[in-house]
Amino acid sequence: MKKVKVRKVLVVDDRKENLEAARKAFGSDFDLVCVDDVDNAKREIVNAYERDKFDLVLSDMKMGDDKKAGMEVIETAYTYQIRLLLL
Numbered sequence: 674m675k676k677v678k679v680r681k682v683l684v685v686d687d688r689k690e691n692l693e694a695a696r697k698a699f700g701s702d703f704d705l706v707c708v709d710d711v712d713n714a715k716r717e718i719v720n721a722y723e724r725d726k727f728d729l730v731l732s733d734m735k736m737g738d739d740k741k742a743g744m745e746v747i748e749t750a751y752t753y754q755i756r757l758l759l760l
Contacts, residue, residue: 679728685714687736715749722753
């Protein structure tokens with residue numbers, strides 16, 4: 674199996690405590706961007722694609738009452754050929 678180097682990670686979650694836990698877990702070894710809503714996640718993915726795209730997107734699937742929020746993130750990441758880890 675081919676090893677994949679992961680350096681730049683986007684974490685998407687509407688719960689601040691989960692974003693903080695991600696910051697602690699990843700530490701300073703990664704270029705970590707944390708956002709708390711779908712619109713900001715999609716914007717980050719699109720903007721980063723042109724200059725330095727994300728190696729991995731770690732996304733909550735249900736944010737607030739929106740049960741499809743994670744799917745929007747997935748669709749955008751897939752369009753821009755980014756690996757996904759779904760929670």
